[in-house]
Amino acid sequence: MSEQLKFIVEELNKDPFKKNFNLITFDSLEPMQLLQILNDVLAEIDPKQAIDIREEMPEQTIKRMCALLRMLKYKSLGSLSDVSSFRQGLVTGSKPVVHPVLHWLLQRIPELKKRAYLARFLVKLEVPAEFLQDDVITDTYNQYEDLVESFKTYHKQCEQLRTSGFSTAEIRRDISAMEDEKDQLIKRVERLKKRVESVPNHLRMLEQARRLRVEKERQESLTQQKQEQKNQLFQAEQRLQRLQQQLKDLRQAAANANPESLMKRLEEEMKINSYMVSEKLPKELEGMGRTVQYLQKVASEPALGQDDLQELRDKIKEADFQINQLIEKKMMRNDPMDDKLTLYRQQASIIVRKKESKAEELQEAREELAAAERELRQRSSQPKGSDGEEVVRGDELKRLVVKIRSKRTVWQKKRQEMSELKAEYGVLQRTEEILKQRHETIQQKLQTVEAEKGISGYSTTQEELERVSAIKSELDEKKGRTLDDMSEMVKALNSMIVEKKSALAPIIKELRSLRQRCQDLSVEYEEKKKQYERCAAGLESNRSKLNQEVKALREETEQEENRYHYINCMSEIVEMQIQRATEEMKAYVSSDPLERKKTFRDLYLKNISEQELLGKKLREKQKMVRENHAANMEQMKMWLDLEQLMECKKQCFIRAQSQTSIGRVIQEGGEDRLIL
Structure with missing residues (x-):
C-alpha cells in the first residue's frame, strides 16, 4: 500500500498535474478533495470531464465517473456487488476505493487517452427497434455504421503510417537527394544537347530516339503485364492444388467412412449444438438480463445520503444474522436422507461444471479455427513471386533505393570522420608516450642528484608534507567557521525565543x-448540519424525480416533432412525384410534337438508340482490330529490326569518326616531322 501511495504522489507531482504533495499531505486529504483529484486525472484523459465537482450533484458525478471508467475497462467494475460497493465508496470518497483507481489511471495515461479519443467515434448509439422500422431512420443508421467502419480503417492506416519508420527528416533528406540528382540530370542533358547539335540530321535522330524510348516503355509495360499474369496464373494454380487436396481429403473421408460413423458424428454435433442452445446460452442471457435490470434499477434510484446508507447497513446486518440462524437450524436438523443425496449432488455439479468448461473450450477452438481460416485466405490472396516471396512494388523499390543511397552517403561521412579520429588518436598516444619518457628521465636525474647530495627521497617527502599541511589548514579553517556560526546561531535563537514568548502571552x-x-459553536454546528443534510436529501430526491419527469416529457416532444417533420417531408415528396406524373401524362397526351419530345419515355428511347449505335460502332472497331492484329505484329517486328539497323549505323558512324580523328593526328604528326 505504501508503494502505491508513493507512486501516486510522484505522478501527481509531475507534469501536467504539479500538485506538490508528499505522503502525509496526500493521506490527510478530505473526501471531496480526493474526489476532485480523481476528477482532474480523468479530465487529463478526457477533456470533457474538466468540471468542478462542487458545482455538480453527487449522483451526476458518480454516474459520470462510473461511465467513463466502464468505457476505459476498469477491472473492478465486474460483478453487481462490486459495482454497488464501488459506487458507495465513490459517494463517500473512500480511500480504499479512490487510491486503486488513481494508481490504475496514472500507470497507463497515454493508453487511456487513446481509448477515450476512439470511444467518441466507435461507441455506437443504441436506437430502439421501433424507430428502426422507419426507412429514413434505417438509412441514416446504416450510413452512421458505414462511417464508423470507415473511421476504423482510416485510423488503422494512420497508425501504420506513424509506425512505418518514415520520419520527416528522412523524407527531407530524400527530397534534397532527389533535387541534387535532378540538377545533375539537367546539366547532363544540356551537355548532351550541345554535343548533339554539331551532328548532322540530329533532329531526325532525336525523333527516332524518342520513338525508340516510347517503344521500350511499351515493352516494359507489356513485360510487367506478363509478370502480373504469371503471378495470377501461379495463384490460380495454388488455389487449384488446394482445392484438389481438399477434394482428395473429402473423397478419402467418404471412402473410409460408413453411414453408421457419419450418423454417429452428426448425432454428436447435434448434441453439442442442442446443449449450447438449450442450456449454456440461455443461462448466459439470463445472467446478462439480471445484470442489466440491476444496473437500470441502480441508475434510476436517487443518490443516497448518510442516513440511507446507515439504514442499508443495518438491513444487511439483520439479513446476515437471519441467514446464520437458518444455517444453524439446518445443521441441527441434519436429515440422514439429505446426507445420502449430497454425494450424488456433488457428482452432478462436478459433471455440469466439466460440461460447461468443455463447451467453452469447444467454442474457443471453433473461433481459433475460423480465425486461422481467415488468415489463410488473406495470406493466399496476397501476390507472390515465382520463388514464393512477396513481390516488391515499383514505389516501394524506389523508396528503398533512395533510402539506401542516403544511408550510403551518411556511412561514407562517418567512415571519413572515423579515419580522422583514428589518426588523431595515434598522434595523441605517441605524444603521451614521449611525455612519459621525459618525465621518467627527469625523475631519474632528480633521484641521482639527491643521492649525490645525501638526501634521497627528499622530493617525495616534500610533496607529501605540503599536501598534508594544506589539508590540515583547510580543516582548521572549517572548524573555526563552524564554531563561530554555532555561537551566533545560539544567540539569535535565544533572542527570538524571548521575543516570541513576550508576544504570545496576551x-x-x-x-x-x-x-x-x-x-x-461546534456543537451547534453539528446539530444544524444534521438538519441541513436531512432537508437537502429530501429536496434532492424530489428534484431528481421532477428531472426524470421533465426528461421523459422532453423526449416525448422530440419524438413527436421528429415524426411531424418526417410526415411533412414525405408528403412533399409524394406531391412532387404526383406533379411529375401529371406533367408526364399531359406531355404524352398532348398533340404538340415538341411537348411529346420532352417526355421521359422519348428521352430514354433516344438514349437507348444512341447507345445501340455506339455499341455497333465499337463492335465494328473490335472486328477491325482483330483483323489487323497479325499485320500490326509484323510491323512491330519490322520496327525492332529497324532499331537494330539504327544501332549498327550508330556504331559504324562512331568507328568512322574515330578512324578519321586518328588519321588526322597521324597526318599532323607527319607534317611536323617534315617541317623539322
Whole structure:
C-alpha cells in the first residue's frame, strides 16, 4: 500500500498535474478533495470531464465517473456487488476505493487517452427497434455504421503510417537527394544537347530516339503485364492444388467412412449444438438480463445520503444474522436422507461444471479455427513471386533505393570522420608516450642528484608534507567557521525565543476564552448540519424525480416533432412525384410534337438508340482490330529490326569518326616531322 501511495504522489507531482504533495499531505486529504483529484486525472484523459465537482450533484458525478471508467475497462467494475460497493465508496470518497483507481489511471495515461479519443467515434448509439422500422431512420443508421467502419480503417492506416519508420527528416533528406540528382540530370542533358547539335540530321535522330524510348516503355509495360499474369496464373494454380487436396481429403473421408460413423458424428454435433442452445446460452442471457435490470434499477434510484446508507447497513446486518440462524437450524436438523443425496449432488455439479468448461473450450477452438481460416485466405490472396516471396512494388523499390543511397552517403561521412579520429588518436598516444619518457628521465636525474647530495627521497617527502599541511589548514579553517556560526546561531535563537514568548502571552490569554466558545459553536454546528443534510436529501430526491419527469416529457416532444417533420417531408415528396406524373401524362397526351419530345419515355428511347449505335460502332472497331492484329505484329517486328539497323549505323558512324580523328593526328604528326 505504501508503494502505491508513493507512486501516486510522484505522478501527481509531475507534469501536467504539479500538485506538490508528499505522503502525509496526500493521506490527510478530505473526501471531496480526493474526489476532485480523481476528477482532474480523468479530465487529463478526457477533456470533457474538466468540471468542478462542487458545482455538480453527487449522483451526476458518480454516474459520470462510473461511465467513463466502464468505457476505459476498469477491472473492478465486474460483478453487481462490486459495482454497488464501488459506487458507495465513490459517494463517500473512500480511500480504499479512490487510491486503486488513481494508481490504475496514472500507470497507463497515454493508453487511456487513446481509448477515450476512439470511444467518441466507435461507441455506437443504441436506437430502439421501433424507430428502426422507419426507412429514413434505417438509412441514416446504416450510413452512421458505414462511417464508423470507415473511421476504423482510416485510423488503422494512420497508425501504420506513424509506425512505418518514415520520419520527416528522412523524407527531407530524400527530397534534397532527389533535387541534387535532378540538377545533375539537367546539366547532363544540356551537355548532351550541345554535343548533339554539331551532328548532322540530329533532329531526325532525336525523333527516332524518342520513338525508340516510347517503344521500350511499351515493352516494359507489356513485360510487367506478363509478370502480373504469371503471378495470377501461379495463384490460380495454388488455389487449384488446394482445392484438389481438399477434394482428395473429402473423397478419402467418404471412402473410409460408413453411414453408421457419419450418423454417429452428426448425432454428436447435434448434441453439442442442442446443449449450447438449450442450456449454456440461455443461462448466459439470463445472467446478462439480471445484470442489466440491476444496473437500470441502480441508475434510476436517487443518490443516497448518510442516513440511507446507515439504514442499508443495518438491513444487511439483520439479513446476515437471519441467514446464520437458518444455517444453524439446518445443521441441527441434519436429515440422514439429505446426507445420502449430497454425494450424488456433488457428482452432478462436478459433471455440469466439466460440461460447461468443455463447451467453452469447444467454442474457443471453433473461433481459433475460423480465425486461422481467415488468415489463410488473406495470406493466399496476397501476390507472390515465382520463388514464393512477396513481390516488391515499383514505389516501394524506389523508396528503398533512395533510402539506401542516403544511408550510403551518411556511412561514407562517418567512415571519413572515423579515419580522422583514428589518426588523431595515434598522434595523441605517441605524444603521451614521449611525455612519459621525459618525465621518467627527469625523475631519474632528480633521484641521482639527491643521492649525490645525501638526501634521497627528499622530493617525495616534500610533496607529501605540503599536501598534508594544506589539508590540515583547510580543516582548521572549517572548524573555526563552524564554531563561530554555532555561537551566533545560539544567540539569535535565544533572542527570538524571548521575543516570541513576550508576544504570545496576551494571545494565549485570549485563546483560552475562544476555545470554550469554539466548543459551544461546534456543537451547534453539528446539530444544524444534521438538519441541513436531512432537508437537502429530501429536496434532492424530489428534484431528481421532477428531472426524470421533465426528461421523459422532453423526449416525448422530440419524438413527436421528429415524426411531424418526417410526415411533412414525405408528403412533399409524394406531391412532387404526383406533379411529375401529371406533367408526364399531359406531355404524352398532348398533340404538340415538341411537348411529346420532352417526355421521359422519348428521352430514354433516344438514349437507348444512341447507345445501340455506339455499341455497333465499337463492335465494328473490335472486328477491325482483330483483323489487323497479325499485320500490326509484323510491323512491330519490322520496327525492332529497324532499331537494330539504327544501332549498327550508330556504331559504324562512331568507328568512322574515330578512324578519321586518328588519321588526322597521324597526318599532323607527319607534317611536323617534315617541317623539322
